[in-house]
Amino acid sequence: MIRMQDLRKDFTVRVKAGRLRREKRTVPAVDGVSLTIEPGEMVGYIGPNGAGKSTTLKMLTGVLAPTSGEVSVFGLTPVPQRTRLALRIGVVFGQRSQLWWDLPLRESFRLLRHIYRVPAAEHEARLRRCRDLLDLDAFLDTPVRQLSLGQRMRGELTAALLHGPGVLFLDEPTIGLDVVSKQAVRSFLAELGATGDVTLVLTTHDLADIERLCHRLVVIDHGRVVHDGTIDALHARYGSRRSLVVDLDRPLASGFALPGATLVAAEAEGHRVTFALDSASAGEAVAALVAAASVRDLSVVEPDIEDVVARLYASA
Amino acid sequence: MGELRAYAALLGGKARSMASYRTSFAIELLSNLGSTVLDVVTVFVLYRATARVGGFTLAESLLMTGLTAAGFVLADLVVGNIDDLKRYVRAGTLDTVLIRPLRVLPQLIFMDLPLRKLLRLAFGIFVYVAALVVNHVHWTPTRLTLAVVAPIGAAVFFGAIFVLTASLAFWWVESGEMGAAFTYGGRDFTSYPITIYSDWFRGVFAYALGFGLVSYQPALALLDRADPLGLPAWAGYAAPLVSVPAVAIAALVWRIGIRHYRSTGS
Amino acid sequence: MGGIYASVLTISPGRPFRASVTTFGALVWSGFRRYATYRQATLAGSFTNIVFGFLRCYVLLAVAAGATGSRPGGYDGAQLATFVWVGQGLLTVVGIWGPPDLSDRIRTGDVASDLLRPVPPVTAYLAADLGRFGHALLTRMVGPVIVGAIFFTLTTPTRWQTIPLFAISTLLAAIGSFGCRFLINATAYWLHDARGPLVLWTLGSGVLCGLYFPLRLLPEWLAVTLWVATPFPGLL
Numbered sequence: 046m047i048r049m050q051d052l053r054k055d056f057t058v059r060v061k062a063g064r065l066r067r068e069k070r071t072v073p074a075v076d077g078v079s080l081t082i083e084p085g086e087m088v089g090y091i092g093p094n095g096a097g098k099s100t101t102l103k104m105l106t107g108v109l110a111p112t113s114g115e116v117s118v119f120g121l122t123p124v125p126q127r128t129r130l131a132l133r134i135g136v137v138f139g140q141r142s143q144l145w146w147d148l149p150l151r152e153s154f155r156l157l158r159h160i161y162r163v164p165a166a167e168h169e170a171r172l173r174r175c176r177d178l179l180d181l182d183a184f185l186d187t188p189v190r191q192l193s194l195g196q197r198m199r200g201e202l203t204a205a206l207l208h209g210p211g212v213l214f215l216d217e218p219t220i221g222l223d224v225v226s227k228q229a230v231r232s233f234l235a236e237l238g239a240t241g242d243v244t245l246v247l248t249t250h251d252l253a254d255i256e257r258l259c260h261r262l263v264v265i266d267h268g269r270v271v272h273d274g275t276i277d278a279l280h281a282r283y284g285s286r287r288s289l290v291v292d293l294d295r296p297l298a299s300g301f302a303l304p305g306a307t308l309v310a311a312e313a314e315g316h317r318v319t320f321a322l323d324s325a326s327a328g329e330a331v332a333a334l335v336a337a338a339s340v341r342d343l344s345v346v347e348p349d350i351e352d353v354v355a356r357l358y359a360s361a
Numbered sequence: 362m363g364e365l366r367a368y369a370a371l372l373g374g375k376a377r378s379m380a381s382y383r384t385s386f387a388i389e390l391l392s393n394l395g396s397t398v399l400d401v402v403t404v405f406v407l408y409r410a411t412a413r414v415g416g417f418t419l420a421e422s423l424l425m426t427g428l429t430a431a432g433f434v435l436a437d438l439v440v441g442n443i444d445d446l447k448r449y450v451r452a453g454t455l456d457t458v459l460i461r462p463l464r465v466l467p468q469l470i471f472m473d474l475p476l477r478k479l480l481r482l483a484f485g486i487f488v489y490v491a492a493l494v495v496n497h498v499h500w501t502p503t504r505l506t507l508a509v510v511a512p513i514g515a516a517v518f519f520g521a522i523f524v525l526t527a528s529l530a531f532w533w534v535e536s537g538e539m540g541a542a543f544t545y546g547g548r549d550f551t552s553y554p555i556t557i558y559s560d561w562f563r564g565v566f567a568y569a570l571g572f573g574l575v576s577y578q579p580a581l582a583l584l585d586r587a588d589p590l591g592l593p594a595w596a597g598y599a600a601p602l603v604s605v606p607a608v609a610i611a612a613l614v615w616r617i618g619i620r621h622y623r624s625t626g627s
Numbered sequence: 628m629g630g631i632y633a634s635v636l637t638i639s640p641g642r643p644f645r646a647s648v649t650t651f652g653a654l655v656w657s658g659f660r661r662y663a664t665y666r667q668a669t670l671a672g673s674f675t676n677i678v679f680g681f682l683r684c685y686v687l688l689a690v691a692a693g694a695t696g697s698r699p700g701g702y703d704g705a706q707l708a709t710f711v712w713v714g715q716g717l718l719t720v721v722g723i724w725g726p727p728d729l730s731d732r733i734r735t736g737d738v739a740s741d742l743l744r745p746v747p748p749v750t751a752y753l754a755a756d757l758g759r760f761g762h763a764l765l766t767r768m769v770g771p772v773i774v775g776a777i778f779f780t781l782t783t784p785t786r787w788q789t790i791p792l793f794a795i796s797t798l799l800a801a802i803g804s805f806g807c808r809f810l811i812n813a814t815a816y817w818l819h820d821a822r823g824p825l826v827l828w829t830l831g832s833g834v835l836c837g838l839y840f841p842l843r844l845l846p847e848w849l850a851v852t853l854w855v856a857t858p859f860p861g862l863l
Contacts, residue, residue, distance in 0.1 A: 057625065103456065106459075107459060108459040108460065109624075110624050127459065128462045131460055131461055134460075138457065141454070141456065141457055143461075147377075147378035147381045148374060148381075152377060153374075155370075156370045156373070158370075159367050159370030160367045162462075384818050385824075388824060391827075392826040395830050396830045407686065407690045410690050410693075410694045411692075411693030411694040412693065414686070414690055535667035536671050537668040537672050537675075538671060538675045542679065546675070546682060550682055557685050557686060557688075558681075559778075562681055
């Protein structure tokens, strides 16, 4: 359904060379990416800033033309066939709005119905579903400029789905959102993906988005794919582990060992200890700890996406 | 048809957006009218000091001013806001335009059609018609056709200039007000008889860029005056055709510009 | 000049006068720097000023050629040409059509962060605008005047006093224009967006400051009213 073959995008930048002279230099933003995404897949696309995530998304949606290589979505080549493709895909740019700033949300949706030429009944049905799942009713008649970021993002999601696209591209859909809104967006996308009607491709900096939503994770760095597989495979490959931080009333007995976990740090004279979870689940480790010591507080810390990516650089 | 309705919807969205800034819109409507009124008043003020400018009387000059006002304002109303392209390129708004199933130029036009310029158009047409009346044009069928075609030709020509100068932003985002030198500058140029300019300046603006054919030549034909600069009489009737190559060039440059944007990003 | 010092004193009432001057100076410098980074826009802007200079100059000279005694409103050709070209140069220096920063910031709500700073917003904006003034004086004034001098006969001042007087009046004009624009932009507090008033301003100021034609060409009663009752003629 989505195919990229040796996809490249070069940008020319002018760099200062001496006092007045400027030199043109070619920088590859996307440097030979080949990927195939099947219908119904949910793919997370991650990488550090400037890795080429957004550039790839822009080539898939027909905003940018590739420098070389091939790209096709639904068998269409995005750049010459942009308008035909646009009818079949949905796009959400987390940092840009496609809603009408001064109009109520409802009006934006109505306008989009005309732009995408959606029959009224279909439009109604899809809008009804989004209203239910995203709780839009409370602010459907509020001008977009007065919406909170979380409300606006729910509006953007709806806007991208009203024409019933087969693929939804999301560029950092949870950026800047509060916890509740992030949850709302994630569970909505999870539900959407579960139907299998829509293929999801999303870029993000938030690993929780990926863990919650994506079965497949593509990591890109310096324009190249450095990992393509499940999130577990990524952690297994780079040995990144979740950790358990525990506050104790009394330090642990010396020689204490937690099965399936490794003690990696002890602070505050042994009142706070950190275990890395190797094979034990968080639940097993907590149960073992509570049985053996007096636990005041504990938290599970996810492996940081930046850590994982940093390790990827080191090995790339 | 579906596409037309989509553009109509975009336009409707714009109109409703405006309605949420009613006071500002009303002021804009009036001040836009005012700007065209003042352009015309300027001509009257200048003629207080002299009976003839560049060999033309106030009434004759007014025909050129009116023709320019009607044509320019129509172009400004329809495509004038394309000037904001540099803002769209810089802010990345162009990306959201590119993901919609519509063509880029009409989308940009209808998304932000400056309805505030409507009154201005009415005034421009009024000045043109008034100038036709006070000049006692000797009407023939050809002249009548020319009188109708000339402002439309001027509008198309100015429209092409707007698109051309806006396209500059695809290559040069920092172009700032440079486009205004040719859009608003072009309007100022064609508001007066081109006999007042020095040879080289007239050569560039009137003949190389084509502005001399927008109002001056058709006005001569309508007034039944020979061109003191020596172009034959039929030139006035053929002049509106200048908008054909202008549109062709603008369309070509626009296309190349979009392609350039896509290959370089924002 | 009194205006500046009066507002400088309010920057930090508790601190010595010198610190206030330093703060003000830093704000002016940052305004200057901000415009200095847009070198290409400066070039593009000068080009536009020059094209309009030609257009306006030819029109006024044609009027002069036809006028009785070739002196419309009491100006001769060289004076008219000087009027046009210096006017084109001054346009951005005085900044009649300066950037609508404040109203944009009000519309987006960014203005809140200006109110958080320990410097009164009017002073801060004035300082930034004076920085812009300094930058424009060095860059935008020169181009039109030189081009005008090459293609047309301009008058040169015959008395040395004219030059310092011109400099002082330019600075005062810049401050006056800043005040007017600040007021216009501030209408955004009530209207959400100041586009309407801004267009009205752009238009009114252009004509009434004498950018399109010297005000003396107007009927005398009107010209005198403008001189006495409005701030416009003082700006250009």
